Amino acid sequence: MDYIQRLSDRINSDIAKLDFGTEPKNLYSPIRYTLNSGGKRIRPVLCIMAAEMFGGKYEDVIEAAIGxxxxxxxxxxxxxxxxxxxxxRGQKTVYKKWDTNIAILSGDAMSVLALERVTKVRNFEVLEIFIQTAIEICEGQQYDMDFERRLDVSVQEYLKMIKLKTSVLLAASLKTGAFLASASSEECDNFYNLGINLGMAFQLQDDFLDTYGNVEKFKKGQLGNDIVSNKKTFLLIRALEKATPELKAQLIHWLNVEIFDGNEKVRAVKKIFDTLHVKEDSENLINEYFQKAETNINNIGVGLDKKRYLTEIVNNIKNRDY
Amino acid sequence: MDYIQRLSDRINSDIAKLDFGTEPKNLYSPIRYTLNSGGKRIRPVLCIMAAEMFGGKYEDVIEAAIGxxxxxxxxxxxxxxxxxxxxxRGQKTVYKKWDTNIAILSGDAMSVLALERVTKVRNFEVLEIFIQTAIEICEGQQYDMDFERRLDVSVQEYLKMIKLKTSVLLAASLKTGAFLASASSEECDNFYNLGINLGMAFQLQDDFLDTYGNVEKFKKGQLGNDIVSNKKTFLLIRALEKATPELKAQLIHWLNVEIFDGNEKVRAVKKIFDTLHVKEDSENLINEYFQKAETNINNIGVGLDKKRYLTEIVNNIKNRDY
Structure with a gap:
């Protein structure tokens, strides 16, 4: 079993052992249900990897990583x-399995429990990174909701949104690990930027694969979900930005029409995307972010053998096609 | 203008000056709207008062108090x-003025901003008190929601719920103030208990006044709201606990009946309360908690003149009749 899998298993086992309360059940059961529902644990894995690259110990970082x-x-x-x-993750969401009030409140408690966990490393700098990041994530989610009602979102605004909603937490994970292992502030900043670039690439790729992914392996239902649900992806935003008045009118028609045959809509919108070459724009931007991430990895001041698992993670993400 | 009013004004002015972000507007406007909508600022007032009794300075405590x-x-x-x-507070609630999603998310951000503020005093003990309290408040709210669906809530369970939902934050406010002014751990515990006892008295009194308050001054609509809405108050829980099978059946009838004339229900339920003397039970318990709070104040190891504003606050609460 390889290092990454072992690390992820160890994190899972530590998460399963968390000792927060049991009563009231309707508060704590949804928290356990969510925390133990799997997921790739990419954030704590990156956090611990960054620390170990600089000689930090798993035990000294795990509380922050789990937080x-x-x-x-x-x-x-x-x-x-x-x-x-x-x-x-293949199971009912909390508000569906219980109800909305329970989902609101168990989430609230979980947010505090996250912070409690980070506090255990007893380091105000780490707390500050975490708090700043937590606020940014809320901002990102709000922008995402705001964008649903807008047709004039620019690519720049979109990139800012995914940076806040997705990238900053990956960045904070890497930076926290490096920081707790006493890496220099330049190293910490480099890890932060690596997280940002990796997060941007990952999220843009998510948008890309929903439309252009491997149809046989794709897990989130069928390809084209984002098109059917009018999601403001990079592809759609870029298309709206580039479109001639005529093509824009066609796109907006498909956004507004009550649709019964999703496939027809997906075919039509993809055809517009093709005309505007937004697939290529997306691929170019994704590659740009992956290249920046690779430069960040090159800049880490440790030997190549110490970087190999981090490189492996980035390559795994880069090569996914679904 | 007296000390308490001046203190409260100063806190209000500092809250109005808080420098968190402005964009996205849908995230930050509800936060400002809520924070600047008034309220008595009883928690920060108590926090600062406790500190000042032990020679602590406003400036050294205000960040925690605002948190x-x-x-x-x-x-x-x-x-x-x-x-x-x-x-x-006489204005639309956030989810009504904006929408539920915005209320969820701006609340989430506000919870993190609260913690950010408390972090500014750079004291891990203070952070631990705060985090522990925050988790307990979530537990209390969950018990409160759970109780809505139950008819067999005991008085003991009810008291635990209001302790978590209301008292622990008053307790944490007082303890934090004393702690930051370097009061001894016995003093800190005594302040904590004062907050608990005051909170219990206050919440029980809230229940009491909704049914037996001064009808001419009562602000939350008409008296008897809790009876009309079947709220699990001390009065109702105690009545269900004490009732003979026959009276219990009557009470449950009133809880289940589709009601068009609220007054009729209020009259009928109050009559059952009278038969069971739950008004007196409530008054006795409220007085018990106020007496405990007074003992806590007596035990504070500072001169009487330093305690007079705290005594004034307790007396103001004790003497309210609406």
Missing amino acids: IETFHNFTLIHDDIMDKSLER | IETFHNFTLIHDDIMDKSLER
């Missing part, structure tokens, strides 16, 4: 209410 | 969603 993972899971509970999502 | 007040206001935003409350 970050707990906060991420809290945001999923509340996001699922806001987005009316029915499933998450 | 506590911010957290309290965050809980109101989410509680109002859960309780479907239309108004708060």
Whole structure:
């Protein structure tokens, strides 16, 4: 079993052992349900990896790493209410399995528990990174909701939104690990930027794969969900930005029409995307962010062998096609 | 102008000056709206008073005090969603003025901003008191929601619920103030207990006044709201606990009946309360908690003149009749 898998298993086992309360059940059961529902644990893995690269110990970082993972899971509970999502990681979302009030409140408690966990490393700088990041994530989610009602979102605004909603927590994970292992402030900043670039690439890729992914492996239902649900992805935003008045009118027609045949809509919108070459724009931007991430990895001041698992993670993300 | 009013004004002015972000507007406007909507600022007032009794300075405590007040206001935003409350402090609740998603998310951000504020005093003990309290408040709110669906809530369970939902934050306010002014750990515990006892008295009194308050001064609509809405107050829980099978059946009838004339229900339920003497039980318990609070004040190891404003606050609460 390889290092990354072992690390992820160890984190899972530590999360399963968390000793927060049991009563009231309606508060704590949804928290356990969410925290133990799996997920790739990419944030704590990155946090611990960064620390270990600089000689930091798992034990000295795990509390912060679990705090970050707990906060991420809290945001999923509340996001699922806001987005009316029915499933998450193959099981019912909390507000569907229990109810909205329980999902609101168990999320609230989880946010505090996340912070409690981060506090255990007894370091105000780490707390400050975490708090700043937590606020930015809320800002990102609000922008995302605001964008749903707008047709004039610019690519720049979109990139800012995904940076806040997704990238900053990956960045904080890496920076926290490096910081707790006493890496220099330049190293910490470099890790932060790596997280930002990796997060941007990942999120843009998520948008890309929903439309252009491998149809046989794609897990989130069928390809084209984002097109059917009018999601403001990079592809759509870029298309709206580039379109001639005529194509824009066509796009807006598809956004507004009551649709019964999703496939027809997906075909039509993809055809517009093709005309505007937004697929290529997306691929270019994704590659740009992956290249920046690779430069960040090159800049880390440790030997190549110490970087190999981090490189492996980035390559795994880069090569996914679904 | 007296000390308490001056203190409260100064806190209000500092809250109005808080420098958190402005964009996205849908995130920050509800936070400002809530924080600047008034309220008695009882928690920060108590926090600063406790500190000043031991020679602590306003400046050294205000960040923690505002953090506590911010957290309290965050809980109101989410509680109002859960309780479907239309108004708060004479203005629309956040989820009514904006929408539920915005209320969830601005509450989430406010909870983090509260913590950010408390972090500014750079003291891990203070942070631990705050985090522990924040978790307990979530537990209390969950018990409160759970109780809505139950008819077998005991008085003991009820007292535990209001302790968590209301008292612990008053207790944490007083203890934090004393702690930051370097009071001994016995003094800190005594302040904590004072907050608990005052909170219990206050919440029981709230229940009491909704049914037996001064009808001409009562602000929350008409008297008897709790009876009309089947709220699990001390009065109702105690009545269900004491009632003969026959009276219990009558009470349950009134809880289940579709009612068009609220007054008729209020009259009928009050009559059952009278038969069971739950008004007296309530008064006795309220007095018991006020007496304990007075003992706590007596035990504070500073001169009487330093305690007079704290005594004034307790007396103001004790003597309210609406």
